[in-house]
Amino acid sequence: MRHAKRATGKMKVVWNVVSALSVGIGIWATHFVAVLAFQPGFHFGFDMGLTTLSLAISVLLCGGGIAMAVHGTNRFDRILGGATIGVGISVMHYTGMAALLLEGEIAWQSGAVTVSILAGIVLASAAVVVGFDGNARRSLAGAGLLTAAICAMHFTAMAAADFSACTALAGASEMNSGLLSLVIALTSLMVLAAAFGSLLLDEVDRRHTMREAVRQAADAQRLAEVNDRLSLALTHMGQGLALFDSEGTLLLHNTRLLELLDLPKSTNAVGERLDALLCRSLEARGMDAVAAKAKAEEIAASYALMSEQVGGDIVQQLSDGRAYRVRSNKAGRGAWIATVEDISASRRDAAAIAHMAHHDSLTGLPNRARYNQVLDGALEAALASGDKLAVVALDLDRFKDINDSFGHAAGDQVLRALADQINGGLKDGEMVARLGGDEFAAVKPFTTMAALRDFLDRLDQAVNGRVRYGESMLMVGGSIGVAIYPDDGRDRSKLLNNADLALYRAKAELDQRICYYEQEMDEAARERRAVAKDLWTAIETEGFHLAYQVQKSVTTGRTTGYEVLLRWNRPGHGPMSPADFIPIAEECGAIGAIGAWVLSAACREAAAWPEPHKIAVNVSGLQLAQFELVDMVKHVLDQTGLAPHRLELEVTETAIIADRKRALAVLSNIKALGVSIAIDDFGTGYSSLDTLRSFPFDKIKLDRSFMPEVEHDEQAKAIIRAILALGKSLSVPVLAEGVETSAQLDVLRAEGCTEAQGFLLGRPGVIDWDGMRRSA
Template sequence: MQLVDQKKRSSQEELEPVLYAALIDSMCQNFWPMMIGTLSTAVAAVLTAMKTGNVLLWPIAMAIVGIGTLRAFQMRRYERRTQVLTFDQARHLEPRYAVGAIVYAGVLGAWCFLTIIGSDDAVAHMLCVAVTVGYTGGAAARNYGRPKLLQLHILFACGPMSVALALHGGFYYVGLAVLLALFFFGLKGINLSLHAIFVKALTSSFREAALAGQFDTALNNMPHGLCMFRADGRLAVMNHCFSEMMNLSDDLVQRGASASDIIDACIVAGSISAASGKMILAEIENTRARDMITTDPDPQRGRFLSWTFQPMADGGAVVLLEDITERRNAEARISHLARYDELTTLPNRVNFRDEIDRLLETQKGSDHLSALLFVDLDQFKQVNDTLGHPCGDQLLCAVAGRLREMLRPEDFVARFGGDEFVVFQQNIRSTEEAAGLARRIVDRLSERYKIDNHLVEIGASVGIAVTAPGISADTLLKNADMALYRAKADGRGTYCFFRDEMAQIVEARRILELDLRKALANEEFELYYQPLVNLKSGRISTCEALLRWNHPVRGTISPIDIIPIAEDMGLIVDLGRWILRKACMECMKWPVGVSVAVNFSPQQFHQRDILGEVRYALEVSGLPAERLEIEITESSLLRNTQLTHDVLAQLHALGVRISLDDFGTGYSSLSYLHNFPLQKVKIDRSFLEGIDSDRPLTLLRGVARLSADLGMSVVVEGIETNEQLERISADGTVTEAQGYLFSRPVPSVRIRQLLNASHGRRPAEGTLHIVSSTA
């Protein structure tokens, strides 16, 4: 039973489900043919029973009427269904239909067999044969969808009839049996051909319907509206998007409207203006491809529509419609953002630059002066760091508002970037007017701001450049920038006019920057070393590496001049990497107990892979980690406190010693000594000023004692006299000292000589003895 079900299931699945359901549907919609055939066959059966007098034929006639009527009304019931036949429903319907057909065919076969075998009445024989053959022909036409069903019908209905004719005997009866067998064989072939033809037709029909459905889905899901007009100007296709965008009714498509009808309907709907409609209609009738944009007649909607016209090869045209309102608005916004600052709504650098060019061009030949004021905010970064960037943004907007209030209508202000603003003051009689405006800007911007319940105070510095005949906008901006740089160097909170010598200073700095970049590439630097002396042993315990640059023209340049420029140029990381590796390699040539100290700038310390750089320098040089000491300043601890703590902890775990340099300057806080993993504190030389009095000495000893109690070594920098040395070492809390009293910074060859003398080796000729605390 399972094998039969599997065969039946596989035969059903040979066809696509939709085709199989359609073929079953075609067999089950024959109520009137089935009813008429049943009545005709029943009458014929009754006639043969009456003609032959065979009482067995009466039950057969009744069976034909009952089975045929039942099948006919089953078809009637099926025809009244409203749902489309599904594959699963067809699978359940086919067996019921097949059983009824086979039983009916068996009854016909029994009728023919009994009539032919049970009598010699030729009329009765002719009647049953003719009706059965005719019914079989009808079954062949009706059951083309399932050829096997016809084959079973021939077997059960016509098989007994042919056998009865052959058994009856006689030349004509046997000949008729043979002819019927050939007829049934041909009928089977015709049925198979019909099946193939109808399956092919149904397949094509379904494929065309699927393609049509896909085309309709794609057409109506396009983001663009589409209209297609035939060569006669009549509408062929319109998708939903076009009708919705133009607010058109569906009956336009159904009645085959012309292009002019469509355009008129668009005008009536208020989607386009009459003038636009004329242009669109002209383009549809034209044979060239073209684009055009129309604006909405309703200004409140402010809609922009893009029309694309494409002629077709056989005449007619395709019209594509796109709503580009958002795109045009975005383009307008982008254009605005390209020329205006989004935060303050002031003109930006590009806009200001173009406007200055225009204003300078209009002022050619005029006796009036103009001034460009470059404004930079002081302490703005501190506001961002402490209150956050949102507060900083509000502060910039407040500054922009105050600048607008101070300016005349003919003056022009822009945000140049960051916390920089630029003002162009037109038509002034003298430079005093520019100075007056600069003073007002400094005073007004220095007044308190209330930002999110915070009182904020900042300052402003202003650089001023006055126009001169033939001066360009670029030169004017550069001059104002140089004047601003000088104003900030003079102490901020002031203004400064550009002078010619400023350009010379800037040019000298530019040349120095070029030389510095070249020197780094060629390794033209040299490291000097200044010893730190242990006050208990009198020996050198550490040497601090200090950078020197022997410039071919300027001579020896101090780190004080090199480091700030390198930081501004972004070269400090590369320069610091070179110093670290060079110092580690030099330290390997010293006695085992001596360490090297390397200064790290804040920018270098907060680079992405500082730990990797330190590890690499130690690996390349072979220097043990405990012989490397990294000196950082308090400003390094101010930036990203948690990250700084993590990096210091990792360096400490590696074995590297951390020293806090220049303690007592900047934002000194005793909390650094507690919160960060430090091993050494270097007290700045400024503590030695006035050390002869009790107050400075008490302060120095207090800091030293606190550091010592926290388990840290204490170093005092800038020792120049024996008196200073005696005072700082009196109570024993200071462990090391550094200064000219012991040695100035010396080259690597000289430091080796000093180390040999300090650690008891035979000193080289000309070696200076180190002055110790016990001397």
């Protein structure tokens, strides 16, 4: 069927007939082979006329259905053709059944007969639709559906036949079953052999014709492709291409060459000499004829000389700023090929990349790498001339607040505006660079302090003021630190470090925005580094020890717990206050290890006490910002065996405010372990009521700064009264720190304070459970 569809003319009819014979005889052979295998219990014969008629019906009806499908134009035609084949299967079957010679009549079940006819029609239609178009897999699927149509129709129809009333017909001529089988088999094989033979011959001829046609088409296509590719390559080359003979006459060129020479695309330049072509190009750019001719001859001579040698390339700079790279190569027999490339953009890109490598992308100021180069050069010049050189460190104040409040876009706008203001006030020899974030640095060679002060005043004015962002006016400011060569250092590293030290002091001072480096700053920095080194040594050697300050009930005087205090005898220096070394520990990163040691040592000692008193341990803001604190507390409690309700962690509101959400999450997880949480130093700093509302603290510790004035200052007494009332309303006990006199304790007792600690109740020391206390 598929061959019939592809064929034309007579071959279409031939293939239609071949397919009709194939399927018709196939159906007929299937039916009679199956009937020969049927054993109703008696012998029957075949009417030769009806048997032959059934074969003709099968071939003709199936051929008609195939013709409908082959000559049809849409799917409906194929469905109708398949249905006709299905009808042919049914008509052939019931005609073949009528060819049986027997006594009596076959009884038919009408329902099964209907089902058999419909099964043949539906499955045959599906077979034609599926197998008619498509690949080999769909052809096999169509063949399977056609087989199913034949078998379904036949066996359903046979099941519908009732032979109970039939017997052998006496005197009827009986065709030999074996002979009929042989006739069927030979007929089928002959038709199928003819079909496959025709298919093979057709395929051989078709493939031969196709190969010859494909070969000729491929040759023609290759030739066309070569021409097209050559033309395409010449047309779309990024460079101009020119082929000259040994006399310098142009033999071949592309359109790009004319564009680069500023000549019209319609210009026919083939046959022109190089000097004449260049002269036309120069005249097109506005040069007068005489000058253009002289210049063209000069350029042509240089190109000819280069082509006579091994070739090479030169860069031709044009008057309008463009730059061309011309490459020349020998092509044999004296001919040479030249390519012309516009490198103006690449040169601009290279300049831009070089600028980006040495300048800040946001502000356009020089970056750290460029600053270091300039500073090194300025130091060499100062060494040679004997002049002085100022190295300036500049840092913006409150820049983080701008980013947090208005977003990073506002911060970027501030940096750009300040960079413009700074650049606008610079003079020869001065440079300001952005090193990163809101950090800037400057270099100023000078001979008089007046010149340096003028430069610093201009910087100060540029970075202190207002910057508009949308509808808002943003207040900005900056701090400046200055180190001077050679007084404050002779190399870049030393000068930058000393300028930073001066900057730190400027940021710490309330009344100064510009600070000069002083020797004491370096000494203080060295001392801090030495303390940091000793702290790490103390961590490794367990050079710390703990002291305990008692906490008592104000009303009963009963001991309620002890606050754990860290003590350190610095080797070679003696006792050092935690107020002095804790900030350094936080700067150098030692606070985490120190806090872990304090918590572990305090819990281990408290677990061994004969009295189950509570201990209070301070937690730094850096520890509170880490979720690992929760695991550490749990591990220490498990390791030491201290009951969680005996441990109280003290945190300041300042530590919470640094990262409120994270801090409260950490505290919630610790509180879930059964550990108490106290807010320390309440009444100073933020003292936000929202903090008390956001977290269920177990204790409020009243800061010691109120105690010295509580006896005679009504305002201090009123503040204490308010805090105590707040604690009472929240059902949170209040502990007063720094109680040193009986009068102070009486005031607390009268105002309803819960607990107190201070020198009056006991100095910090090592607990002697025999009743003795040694001073720490």
